Amino acid sequence: MSENTIEQNVAEMKSPSKFKILDAIKDRTYPTEDVEVFIDEELAYAAAMLDEQVKELDEKADKTVADEEILQQIMDKREKLIAEKEELMSQIGGTVYVFTVTGISEGKRDDMYKLVTDKYPIEYRSESNAFTGEKIREEIENPERNRLFTEMLWQAHITKITAPDGSVQDGITIEEASELRRSLPIATIGKITEAIEKLRVTTAVFMMTVDEDFLAKS
Numbered sequence: 001m002s003e004n005t006i007e008q009n010v011a012e013m014k015s016p017s018k019f020k021i022l023d024a025i026k027d028r029t030y031p032t033e034d035v036e037v038f039i040d041e042e043l044a045y046a047a048a049m050l051d052e053q054v055k056e057l058d059e060k061a062d063k064t065v066a067d068e069e070i071l072q073q074i075m076d077k078r079e080k081l082i083a084e085k086e087e088l089m090s091q092i093g094g095t096v097y098v099f100t101v102t103g104i105s106e107g108k109r110d111d112m113y114k115l116v117t118d119k120y121p122i123e124y125r126s127e128s129n130a131f132t133g134e135k136i137r138e139e140i141e142n143p144e145r146n147r148l149f150t151e152m153l154w155q156a157h158i159t160k161i162t163a164p165d166g167s168v169q170d171g172i173t174i175e176e177a178s179e180l181r182r183s184l185p186i187a188t189i190g191k192i193t194e195a196i197e198k199l200r201v202t203t204a205v206f207m208m209t210v211d212e213d214f215l216a217k218s
Contacts, residue, residue: 030203043091048089099160103202103203
């Protein structure tokens with residue numbers, strides 16, 4: 001082996017390794033949040049009401065600390081309510097499914113919105129201001145477009161569902177997203193929607209922070 005070949009090999013070993021930035025972007029992780037879904041809404045509501053009663057008793061106890069007899073009555077009732085709640089929670093435990101919601105890139109969200117607007121084009125109505133005569137262009141709401149976009153968001157964000165027995169379903173189909181939104185309790189739908197929007201903000205803030213750190217060091 002020649003001396004030049006050895007020098008070339010050493011130089012190559014010292015040079016930075018190569019990578020593709022698009023591969024790095026595709027493989028990056030996004031924040032996740034687990035949402036507990038109570039299939040038995042009646043039990044969950046009853047447990048929540050017991051929780052409210054306990055809080056009310058705690059507030060009442062703070063105002064009656066001087067009267068030991070009344071305070072003891074309050075504490076006895078409080079313990080009874082807690083025991084009832086624990087019993088309910090043991091029953092609810094068999095109906096709790098954990099939905100793992102994962103963030104997605106804003107680009108992917110934009111792509112989905114383009115798909116739904118291609119299928120249901122955005123339409124506008126024009127109206128005149130009665131006082132100024134100015135023309136006002138207003139978007140016409142399309143419930144079908146909104147429904148499809150929401151179902152696509154659910155499909156993209158819900159990456160795992162864990163059953164009470166520990167078994168796992170990886171992701172959901174668009175059809176399952178539609179059925180879940182039709183069948184789940186309204187409070188649960190609200191929790192999942194809230195988690196999706198929260199992760200959108202969290203992901204955006206995280207990526208902005210990463211970009212700022214990168215630029216500061218460059």
